[in-house]
Amino acid sequence: MAESRTYDIVIIGSGAGGGTVAQALAPMVAQGLKILVLERGPRLDDHEFTGREAEMAPALYADEGGFLTADGTMTLAMGRVYGGSTVVYTGTSLVAPERVIRSWCVPGLEHADLERRCEQFMAANHVHYLPRVLLNENNKRFFTGAHRCGYKPEQFPVNLRGCKGSSLCNLGCPNGAKMGTHRVQLPDAERQGVEVVTRAEVLRLEERAVQLRVSARPEGGKGRPSEWAPGDYHVSARLVVSCGGSIGTSALLLRSPVTAGIPGLGEGFTCHPALILVGEHDHPITNDVGHPKSYFVDRAVADGFVLETCMYFPFVTAKNLTSFGPEHSALMQAFPRLQMILVLACDKAVKENRITVDKSGKPVVHYTFTPAVRRSLVAATRASARIFFAAGAKRVHSPLSEPTLIERGDAYRMDDLIREDYFLPGRVSIAAAHLMGGCAMGTGARAVTDARGRVRGVPWLRVADASLFPDSLEINPYLTIMALADRVAEGIRQDWGSIS
Amino acid sequence: MSGLVLPQIRATFRAVAATVVPETAALDADGWARLEAEVERALRSRPERMVRQLVLFARVLEVASLFTDRTRFSRLVPAARHRVLKSLELSRLVLLRRGVWGLRTLVLLGYYTQAEVQSRIGYRAHVDGWSARRTSGEHAATPTDN
Known part of the structure; x- marks a missing residue:
């Protein structure tokens, strides 16, 4: 009762x-x-x-x-x-x-x-801008790399008071x-x-x-x-x-x-489907200290995506790296040398993507990656890889290539290596938080x-x-x-x- | 789903784990117990239907290699296990790709949430942020945003 x-x-x-x-x-x-x-x-x-x-x-x-x-x-x-x-x-x-x-x-x-x-x-x-002294290298390298690639990185205003830079x-x-x-x-x-x-x-x-x-x-x-x-x-x-x-x-x-x-x-x-990409540097960079998300590149109008700095925790990072095995482990062991970018696709409302409920009333979310979203994620992955290399990374992990690691020496053929036919839902870890x-x-x-x-x-x-x-x-x-x-x-x- | 899940598929799960994270091959009994306890905890909060699908996928994976390699998946050598999982991961069938993704994600959850593993890979995030790095002598300044 x-x-x-x-x-x-x-x-x-x-x-x-x-x-x-x-x-x-x-x-x-x-x-x-x-x-x-x-x-x-x-x-x-x-x-x-x-x-x-x-x-x-x-x-x-x-x-x-x-x-x-x-x-x-x-x-x-x-x-x-x-x-x-x-x-x-x-x-x-x-x-x-x-x-x-x-x-x-x-x-x-x-x-x-x-x-x-x-x-x-x-x-x-x-809400305010964090002073530059509080920004870590993960963020600064994104800024540098994006500039070198001709993008216009902007700083995020954030709603913090007394941020100690835990990165958590x-x-x-x-x-x-x-x-x-x-x-x-x-x-x-x-x-x-x-x-x-x-x-x-x-x-x-x-x-x-x-x-x-x-x-x-x-x-x-x-x-x-x-x-x-x-x-x-x-x-x-x-x-x-x-x-x-x-x-x-x-x-x-x-x-x-x-x-x-x-x-x-x-x-x-709609949900801004997202990929997490990483670049590996020769030397450790500050990535797991400091606010994780300080800069972004807005390509929503031109290319249908937004790039943001980010830094996640070991399990979330491991989950979002595509594939498994020795290469995956080697990348995880390089954690202190990793730079990270979050790629967000600007999806559009389409009739296939909707919320229903099952017999018990629990939500069921139906979502299909439209051709436009796929293209945006491919373009964003290529852009991110360029930014990583421009920021000094020696290799980049791309979920949309096979093998997933792209060495600096292969950077010139980025468009051949990062391809839409490697966009395999169910294999690539795709996440969304803007529901x-x-x-x-x-x-x-x-x-x-x-x-x-x-x-x-x-x-x-x-x-x-x-x-x-x-x-x-x-x-x-x-x-x-x-x-x-x-x-x-x-x-x-x-x-x-x-x-x- | 009531009761523990992993005992139903333990051999397959450990073989997948050793393929996904080769370092798990060196785990002792306590290490496996910690990894599997975390996986069981996570599975308890997941929809029953999803857990049943995962168990079914693990069982199919275990016997599918009988047709290709004449050996159960858990008895394959590491290179063969890697090849089998890779082919499923790149399969045209989303169900198979999802199955590999689900099992690998559980392995990664069980392994990379352990504090000693996080420490071993060099992850050093600390609630005190920049101040903690100052204590270790890496950063002279202890900036705080006010």
């Missing part, structure tokens, strides 16, 4: 969307409203962020970061913790390009409005330096009286209500016990705001009978919400996360999610008289 509780507003998810909505609506608590945030993951104390790969991945990510697409050829990373994915990204903070927002063609959504809101969050989240951003900053919603928006909302319940999985939506299950803290696991006793709950609310991310929100609406029939639900999934779409905003027949996240035909339900994106964003989405969520919250405040 589920225990019944009543709130005015229930927010599902605590990441960039949920954390923002919680903070923006928090002043309504002083007016007598009860607001609840439900987060499926745990709430970790500062000392629990150890930076150890085997401990942190299970504690912070859904499926330990290895959620597989339906055909098993790509892994999707989703934060599942108090603060959502804002706990596990590197803090890069970019404003959406004007041309992208214009191409979305969402009536009522203006780039200037998003930009203004992004700037407010950049100030609140202490993707395992949750062990020094609390990353200003995600777990550091800024959620604590502020809680101070104002918003309740947050962790380890709370929303099973389905009902008419002005959510059905959820609170889990016990697993023995030996990280994080505090839930704020509520383990068990099933039925929470009534005048308004529900779904901020569970592209996959979480889409799957929730698809498995809930009150919303499952909405046209367009689950469609338009977008599924509840697209707009006014067309397949639009799930309007420009303020109001779900079509469901007046008590709003969406405020990356599922709103009608198409790919081509940059890290967190700041745009916050700006959109802020607009959704603003709409809720404006509509509250009619909602209540």
Whole structure:
């Protein structure tokens, strides 16, 4: 028997969307409203962020970061913790390009409005450029190599305060330096009286209500016990705001009978499919100390890809190097000499790529690599290889060649060695962390919400996360999610008289 | 899937491990126990259907070489195992490529998440970042972003 509780507003998810909505609506608590945030993951104390790969991945990510697409050829990373994915990204903070927002063609959504809101969050989240003295050689060599190749490397603004350069951003900053919603928006909302319940999985939506299950803290696991006793709950609310991310929100609406029939639900999934490439230098370089992601090269318009500096941990690195055996081992043993680049393809929403649910209501993500994405990844791999060699690497590991190692002496025939016919899904490790779409905003027949996240035909339900994106964003989405969520919250405040 | 998975496919799994990461051939009993414990832990959180597919793939892999090499996969010499896995990895069938990828990823998880292995390959990330390098005398400055 589920225990019944009543709130005015229930927010599902605590990441960039949920954390923002919680903070923006928090002043309504002083007016007598009860607001609840439900987060499926745990709430970790500062000392629990150890930076150890085997401990942190299970504690912070859904499926330990290895959620597989339906055909098993790509892994999707989703934060599942108090603060959502804002706990596990590197803090890069970019404003959406004007041309992208214009191409979305969402009536009522203006780039200037998003930009203004992004700037407010950049100030609140202490977004700035790290001083050059804090950049490591992995980043500096990318800058040098990219320049020598004729590209225009740009520095990422990042939302850090007191970064010590642990390089462990993707395992949750062990020094609390990353200003995600777990550091800024959620604590502020809680101070104002918003309740947050962790380890709370929303099973389905009902008419002005959510059905959820609170889990016990697993023995030996990280994080505090839930704020509520383990068990099933039925929470009534005048308004529900779904901020569970592209996959979480889409799957929730698809498995809930009150919303499952909405046209367009689950469609338009995009994710910036990514490859990790490495170059090996003669001498050790600083790579596992310092912020890992300081520079990028934006070739989205010209070539459909973006290159970013990165540095991952031994298992993630090993997994993302293609193939196996002595060559693979030799590269891993060269870890201190490795330079690393993350390649992101700017994919487009196509009908084949969508989110559905299985019989038990679990999300299933269908994703096909379009010819354009394949071409982008090949072009990006060639560009990265040139940058590695221009930065002094003696060999480069390319997942799109066979053998996978390309020696400096063969650099002149890069285009022959790195080829699309070696793009073999299932062999090449492809991962994505920018999960977008599924509840697209707009006014067309397949639009799930309007420009303020109001779900079509469901007046008590709003969406405020990356599922709103009608198409790919081509940059890290967190700041745009916050700006959109802020607009959704603003709409809720404006509509509250009619909602209540 | 209830119970342990690896005992069902142990010989195949260890043969794959020694092919994927040749250094595992030198593991002692404790080393194998640590590697396999990490793999079992990860498998417990994976969908049952996926685990069943992986076990099935390992069983097919074990006997498939009877047709080509007249020997089970786990009894092949290292070079032959490498050849078999490589051919499957480059197969036209995505199911076979996925199977190799899945097994290799588990091996890599079990091996490269071990602290002593990370240390051996020179991975030295530390929660204190630049300050930890200062302590070791490599960097005079101890910059912190404020």
